[in-house]
Amino acid sequence: MSSDIPDDDMEVPAANVERVRIEDEMEQSYIDYAMSVIAGRALPDVRDGLKPVHRRVLYAMHEMGVTSGSGHRKCSSIVGETMGDYHPHGDKAIYDTLVRMAQDFSLRYPLVDGQGNFGSMDGDPPAAMRYTEARMDSISEELLENLDKDTVDFQSNYDDRLTEPEVLPAKLPNLLLNGSSGIAVGMSTNVPPHNLNEVVDATVHLIDNPSCEVEDLMEHIKGPDFPTGGNIVGKDSIYSAYSTGRGRLRMRAEYEVQQNDSGADRIVITELPYQENKARRVERIADDVNEGIIEGVSDLRDESDREGVRIVIDLKRGANVDVVENQLLDHHLEATFGVINLALVDGQPQVLTLKETLEHYIDHRKEVVRRRSQHDLNEAEERAHILEGRLEAVDTAEAIVNLVTESANREQAQQVLEGETDPTTLDVELEYPEVQSSFDFSKEQAEHILRMQIGSLTSMEAGEIEAEYEELQQEIEYLESILASEKKLLGVIKDELQEIVDEYGDDRQTSILEDEGQVTHEDLIPEEDCLVVITEEDYIKRMPADTFDPQGRGGKGIIGSDPKDGDRVSKVFRANTHDYLCCFTNQGQVYQLKTYEIPEMSRTARGKSAVNIIDLGDQEEITAVVNTDEFEDDECITMVTRDGYVKRTCVTEFDNILSTGIIAASLEDDDELVDVEVTDDTGDLVIATEQGMTIRFDESEVREMGRNARGVRGIDLEGNDRVAGMVATDDDDARSFLTVTRNGYGKRTLLSEYRRQSRYGKGLVDIKTNDRNGLVATVKAVETDDDIVVMSESGQIMRCPVSEISTQGRNTMGVTVMTTDKDDQVSTVTVAPGEE
The missing domain is CATH 2.120.10.90 (DNA gyrase/topoisomerase IV, subunit A, C-terminal)
Known part of the structure; x- marks a missing residue:
């Protein structure tokens, strides 16, 4: 600092100055920013398949009580609660997330039950959040089940007022079921959706055969299953995506050639490739017909309704239907889905194979079931301990009543019950000499006994307590066996997955076609x-x-x-x-x-x-x-x-x-x-x-x-x-x-x-x-x-x-x-x- 500056104007020197290269500082700062975007915004967690915004929306609805059994709530209310308590970002991003979770053409198994205009395959935007209503779909409740049983870790929300789960218990493998897409800094993810029955079958197979290969899992998972149906052309690309975590799937619309009343051919499209904008696709077909790129078409119309897609292409009499079909395939009826199975594993982004994805999910469920079983065991043992005290209290009911009535106050009575005070110091005649020396209840038992009503000391109440105690002993034995045996723990996971299939399982919507080669110029x-x-x-x-x-x-x-x-x-x-x-x-x-x-x-x-x-x-x-x-x-x-x-x-x-x-x-x-x-x-x-x-x-x-x-x-x-x-x-x-x-x-x-x-x-x-x-x-x-x-x-x-x-x-x-x-x-x- 220049010596010409007067002492009065000099700033107080820093206590510690560290000299760094600016390129090093820029690099580290950029990496920190990139990781915050990757982990905190753009990529799903491999365990529950959710990004933070999806997880926070569902958790906010859970805390609001907007479950599948409740009435619908205004989306603006849900967005406001999410933004105010858990997700400090713009309301548009939160509402877009809520909308997508309600669209049956975006998610294979929608997580939100929407009421109102939530957009369409034509690219129509949803109505404003003040007009739409939503509640959790029943399948999304499976993601949050047992959240209150210490199954996952919680973290402070953005202002430390509340806590939120780091990950959901996820009773179902949501990453594969609904897929995910997102762009982070320097990387992106694009996981396709799958069929619940197939994913559960593959998961169970992997549990039973940990050394199996991707080919074995593909005996159960035939390929992605898109909510819009359609076809996937070729199995080699599916195997590449599953075995490496990356691949390019060729999607093809579902269509058939029919004849109209006049005998001319027509091509009827009933399913489109995933994420295709139907209105834009029809418009582009019409443009190609008008420009002469596609010849032989006499009429084109969209007859789609709520029941499904129906696009009708009428051909001129004498037109070569094979040529028109190939031209449509070449330009309009096929699309590519680039699979990038990238997800967060222990907070770090990793490209995962199909087997690795399922292994991480199984590990998560093992941890959830173990923590849940330990939580239930602790509660059962605590309850059994209380019941043991109640049973003993019933056996010595008259002595305890005399003790309580002669005690100066509740504290003295509790001290006697816990054995801290000799009952003989009290001026009371006890009927049972064997308990005159002292009682030996625990603090919890003593507190519970003092809160008991006189009516609970009847013989009928005693019988009910004994029955409940026997049930608790069986539950404790069962929970201890789960914690002692990984085989039994995995059996619990398999049983719960089967319950999910029984409740939500459905048929595959996307067909797998043999690859007969891409449409070439020769086909046209x-x-x-x-x-x-x-x-x-x-x-x-x-x-x-x-x-x-x-x-x-x-x-x-x-x-x-x-x-x-x-x-x-x-x-x-x-x-x-x-x-x-x-x-x-x-x-x-x-x-x-x-x-x-x-x-x-x-x-x-x-x-x-x-x-x-x-x-x-x-x-x-x-x-x-x-x-x-x-x-x-x-x-x-x-x-x-x-x-x-x-x-x-x-x-x-x-x-x-x-x-x-x-x-x-x-x-x-x-x-x-x-x-x-x-x-x-x-x-x-x-x-x-x-x-x-x-x-x-x-x-x-x-x-x-x-x-x-x-x-x-x-x-x-x-x-x-x-x-x-x-x-x-x-x-x-x-x-x-x-x-x-x-x-x-x-x-x-x-x-x-x-x-x-x-x-x-x-x-x-x-x-x-x-x-x-x-x-x-x-x-x-x-x-x-x-x-x-x-x-x-x-x-x-x-x-x-x-x-x-x-x-x-x-x-x-x-x-x-x-x-x-x-x-x-x-x-x-x-x-x-x-x-x-």
């Missing part, structure tokens, strides 16, 4: 057949297959694609929007593709560059497509190249296809992969060439090879001939072998006409490839009731019934299948189911 795509078109310059698109009606053979078809100048259609294939496809390219690579990832466009659109979907390399084209749904582990992918090489590789080699693709076959020189079939080593392969030759041989002649193998020769090509395609068949195959040429001609020939030969032969003539027909474009195996979809390089597409293509023998010319322009030719053919 209608399942339909489509045609996928790919061009040489790797433009790709899909169109609904029913876009193209069947035509008679020989037509030109209609525009199915509009490739840019210089580009040509190279491939068209049929698939379902939900198919997972293996796409094989001319360079021997294979890629995996989901059909719905291909953009859907009109038939006149060019398509989208495939590099946005598949990472194709330069000069790489898709030449064959196989649906992975057809794969069985014992099957093979059989491939054929332009130069006539054929190989088989087990389908398991294609289980993990990278986004950049994997090698399907190693190619040499200018060879290309041209066609792929899924085979099972029991049939034959038929390979066709561009110049109209075919060869059929046993598939077993081609051994299984790895993905990097080139394969073996399947056909001996002459000159500049090249392979056009391949078909897998067997002896019982009644299908036809369809051959279509570049100039649009084709024919069907029964597969039985192609006799089996040895691999790597020259084969037999299938079709004449003269100037009229041109080279073979592709070959397919078809049935009579199939349709074929033929596409030209310029993008013309025609759908034709197979039955219109005549069946001919080998080495014939065929008939016109599709009429092509002079500068156009057939590019590809795919098979589609025929229309009924």
Whole structure:
């Protein structure tokens, strides 16, 4: 301090100055504040499952006599008593607590019986506290039972005028039954509610089997049980929450698909996920319908009443109910409940497993029952001691009456009864010489005897005293056995829990569903057949297959694609929007593709560059497509190249296809992969060439090879001939072998006409490839009731019934299948189911 300050103005120096670092002081002060919030406001106690404000509201109602058997009292009165005597915080926080304890959609087992408007699932606020009334619900009285028997410790209230319980005796495991939520400093709790029957069963099981595991307890507790019902999807998340104290539960609304009077579908929602605001949820569904996010909805209305939730969603006639259902699940009918089983254990916050939570509750109840039994034992022994004195007084009634009447005052009489004064000093003639020397009553007995009425000395009264004394002796013996045996003490706990179940037990309201996976984008795509078109310059698109009606053979078809100048259609294939496809390219690579990832466009659109979907390399084209749904582990992918090489590789080699693709076959020189079939080593392969030759041989002649193998020769090509395609068949195959040429001609020939030969032969003539027909474009195996979809390089597409293509023998010319322009030719053919 500066020496320039006059002595008169100097302050008196502190007696003790402690130098501290400001960061240390801030840290400690913050920790003290945090702990006061954690322990005194935000977190429940593991023993009774209550936060201080809940405990104080219930205790205030208990002290006011506002029990389940009394009349309702104004909530403002209850809030005022709580705030004035126990909880020195704002009335709004206390009233909000009181309201929540009365809401049957917030608590699984409400602790307060409310009368008036206590809010709703629509988020409506409760009426002001001056309008509402409340009293304790009967189940909440189980939390306070035996509070007057020294079962728990009491502490001073905030102004030291009164005392309040540190914790309630809690005859029921309230933390699990009603759950709890709260945000403290640096931590939060979110305990879900549960079913009383299940929790009691698990508690009893744990008492009987202390070494059991969480899995054993889950045989009794299936999962949380929310007051609003609904469903929990998946058991794994429940196990995670119970075994670690943390987890994320997927909640789903309860709904069903019905039909209205006009025959159109409707979705009726009858239960919502826990803590969902119903009115807001209906509003958001309506917004999505208006914005076109959810399609096919004609009407939406809330028909809920006091009996329960009922939200009706009417669909337009012809709308796909599965798609609407999945869209609702994706955006509106599912919610997540993040479990954080955090509670105070001996005043310290701990994240608890299910077993630990029940263990702490059992320990609490053991302490409560032990203290209660000791309290009852003390009272019983005190009463028995008094009765012993009364019985002795009855036996010596005349002597005691004479003694009392001759005593100078009450104090003298009590001294004689307690043996402190010799009765012979009194001027009284005693009838019973054996008691003339002295009496031997205790102080309590003497006081009680002096307060007795003359009428209580009758023989009838003596009989009643003896009966009461015998009952007390039995009670004392029972209480002593409880205190002497933990097994018997635990038996008392189990019996009391069973009484709770008998009184308040009910059925589970929330169902547990098997987890079939979360709703994905795929679930929102209608399942339909489509045609996928790919061009040489790797433009790709899909169109609904029913876009193209069947035509008679020989037509030109209609525009199915509009490739840019210089580009040509190279491939068209049929698939379902939900198919997972293996796409094989001319360079021997294979890629995996989901059909719905291909953009859907009109038939006149060019398509989208495939590099946005598949990472194709330069000069790489898709030449064959196989649906992975057809794969069985014992099957093979059989491939054929332009130069006539054929190989088989087990389908398991294609289980993990990278986004950049994997090698399907190693190619040499200018060879290309041209066609792929899924085979099972029991049939034959038929390979066709561009110049109209075919060869059929046993598939077993081609051994299984790895993905990097080139394969073996399947056909001996002459000159500049090249392979056009391949078909897998067997002896019982009644299908036809369809051959279509570049100039649009084709024919069907029964597969039985192609006799089996040895691999790597020259084969037999299938079709004449003269100037009229041109080279073979592709070959397919078809049935009579199939349709074929033929596409030209310029993008013309025609759908034709197979039955219109005549069946001919080998080495014939065929008939016109599709009429092509002079500068156009057939590019590809795919098979589609025929229309009924």
